[in-house]
Amino acid sequence: MEKEDLIRKAGNYVFALFKEKLSKKLVYHNYKHTFEVVKEARQLSEGYHLSEEELEILLLAAWFHDTGYVSTYEGHEDESVEVATTFLREEGYAEESITQVARCIMATKHGQLTHHILEDILVDADIANIGKETFFATAELLRVEWEIFMNRTFSDLEWAQFQLDFLLSVSFRTQTAQAKYSKQLSKNIQAQRNHLLDLTKKKKKKEKQDRETLAQPKRGIETMFKSTYDNHISLSAIADNKANMMISLNSIIMSIIITYLGTKSSIIGAEFTRNPILMIPVGILLATSLASVISAIISAQPEVTSFRLRPNKLTSRRINLLFFGNFTKIPLEDFQSGMHDIMRNKNALYNNMITDIYYLGDVLSKKYRLLRISYTIFMIGIILTVLSFVIAIAQ
Template sequence: MKDQEIILKASNYVFTLFKEKLSRKLVYHNYKHTAEIAKEAQSLGESANLNETDLETLVLAAWFHDTGYADTYNGHEERSVEYATQFLAAEGYPADRIQVVADCIMATKKEHHADSLMQDILADADISNIGKESFFSNAELLRVEWEVFLNKFFTDAEWAQYQLDFLVGQSFRTQVAQDKFNEGLKANIQEQRNILGTLSKKQKKNNKKERETLAQPKRGIETMFQSTYQNHMSLSGIADNKANMMISLNAIILSVIITYLGAKTSVLGTEFTRNPILMVPVGTLILTTLGSVVSAIMSAQPEVTSFKIRANKVKSKKVNILFFGNFTKIPLEDFQVGMHDLMREKDALYNNMITDIYYLGEVLSKKYRLLRVSYTIFMIGLILTVLSFVVAVVR
C-alpha cells in the first residue's frame, strides 16, 4: 500500500479507544491481539495478490474487527461496525468502501457465511492463532476471559477436550492461509490430543487411588453398624456398673444409719437428748443417700422404648421390627413377613438398624442423665452433711 496514512490513523484510534475504554480483564481480546490480526491480514492479503484498495480495506477491517469489545462482549461485531463506520466517515472514506469494511468485520462472526475473498481472508486471519505455536498460551488467556465475562468454568480435562473439538472443527477458507497454517494446525491438534491423553491418565490414576483408599461399601457399612452397636453396649454397661456402685454404697450408708437410729442404747439416746442438733447432719445424710439411690435405681432399671404397633406400620417400614420391644407386640405371621421383606430390601434393613441405634442412644442418654443426678446429689449431700456436722459439734 502506497498510502499508509489512513491505516496509521486507524491503529492510533484503536489504541486510544482500548486504552480509555477496554476492560483490563480482557486479557485475550486486547490491542495486542488486534495488532497481530491486522498484521496477519495484511500478510495474507499480499500473498493473495489483492490490489492496493482491497488490501487497504482489509487491513482497516482487521483493525476495527474487535473494537466492539470496548462496550460489550456478546454481539461485539455489530458495535465494531459502528466504531469503524463513525471513524471512516469522519475521515471522508468512500461510503462504498466503508460498507466493504463493515461486511468484512461481520464475516468474523461465528457461523457467518463469507461471500468475498477479503471476508475469507479476514476470517482466516482472525483464527490464524490455531496454526501457531502460541495457540496454547493464548487459549489459557481466553479461558480466563470466559470465566470473567461469560461465567464459563472448565476443569483442565474439560478445557482440553473443548480445545481439541475446536481445533478439529476448524479449517482455513483461503488457499494462502491453508498453505501457511495447515501444518501448524495439524501439529497443534496432535499436541492437544497428547495433553488430553495425559490429563485422562492422570484422572484415572487419581480415581484409582481414591478407590483404593475407600473401604468396600458393604464391608464399610457393616463395620460402621457393628462398631456403633458395640459402643452403645459398652457405654450402657459402664452406666449400669456406675449405677450399681451408687446403689450399693448408698444402701450400706442407709442401713448403717437406720441400724444406729433404731438401737435403743442409753449412750445413743443420751447423746441425742443432750445435743438434738445432731439430727440435722443425720437427716441430711439420709435424704442424700435416699435421693442418690433412687436416681441410680432409675438409671439402672431396664428401659424399653415402645410404640403402638399396627400392621400397616410394619408394611410401610415405619417401625423397627428388629427391636424386641416392637416385634413382640405383633403377630408371628406379621413379624415373619416383615423380616423377609427386610432381607430382600437393603435400604429397609439399614433404615431399621439406624432407627434402632437412634433409640438406643435415647435410652443411653437418659441413663447417663439420671446417673449424673445421682452423683451430684451424693456429692452435694455429703458436703452439706459434713458442714452441718461441724456446725453442730462447734455449738
C-alpha cells in the same frame, strides 16, 4: 501514503483505547491478539490481488474487530462496529467503505456467513491460532476469560472435549490460510485427541480408585467399626459400674439412717430424740442419698431405641435392622428379606452399622448426663450435711 497513515492512526487509536479502557482480566482478547490478527490479515492478503482500498478496509476492520470488548463481552461485535464507525467518520472516511469495514467486523462473529473475500481473510486471521503451535497455550487464556466474564467453568476433561469439537467444526475459508495452517491444524487435532484420551483414562482410573477406596480396604473399615463398638461397650460398662457404686453407697447410707432413727431404744436414736436440731443434717443426708440413688438407677436402667417399622421402610437411614429393639417388631419374613437386602447392598450395611453407633452414642450421652447429676447431688449433699451438722453441734 495517506492510506498507510490512516491505518497507522487506527492502530495507535486502538492501542491507546485498550491501554486506557480495556480490562486487564482480558488475557486473550487484548492488544496482542489484535496486533497478531492485523499481521495475519496482511500476510494472508498477499495471496490475493487486493486493491489498495480493499487492503485498507481489511486492515482497518482487523484493528477495530475487538474494540467492543472495552464495554461488553458478549455481543462485542456490534460495539466494535460503533467504535470503528465513530473513528472513521471523524477521519472523513467514505460511508460506503465504513459499511464494508462494519461487514468485515460482523463476519468475525461465530457462525456468521461471509459474502466477500475480505470477510473470509479477516475470519481466517482471527482464528489463525488454531493452526499454530501456540494453540494450546492461547486456548487456556480463552478458558480463563470465559470463567471470569461468562461464568463458564470447565473441568480439564470438558475443556479438552470442547476444544476438540471446536477444532473439528471450524475450517479456514481461504486457500492461502488452508495452505499455511492446515498441516499444523491436523497436528493440533491429533494432539488434542491424545490429550482427551489421556484425560479420559485418568478420570476412569480415579473413579475406579474412588470406588475401591470404600470397597477394598475392608480390614480398615471393619477395624474402625470394631473399635467404635468396643469403645461404646467399654464406656457403657464403666457407666454402669459407676451407677452401681452410687446405688450401693446411697442404699447403705439410707439403710443405716432409717435403722438407727427407727430404733428409739438405741443410743443414737435417744440422742436424736433429745436434740431435734440434729435431724436437719440427717434429713439433708437422707434427701441427698435418695435423689442421688434415683438418678443412678435411671442411668443404669436399660434403654432401647426403637422405631415403629413398616416393611416398605426397612431401608430407611434411621432404621437399624441389626438391633433387636427394631427387628423384633416386624415379622420374620420381613426381617429375612431386609437382611438379604443388606447383605447385597454394601451401603445399606454400612448405614445400619452407622445408625447403630449413633444411637449407642445417644444412650451413652444420657447415661453419663444422669451419672453426672447423681454424683453432683451426692457431693453437694455431703457438703451441706457436714456444714449443717457442725452448726448444730456448735449450738
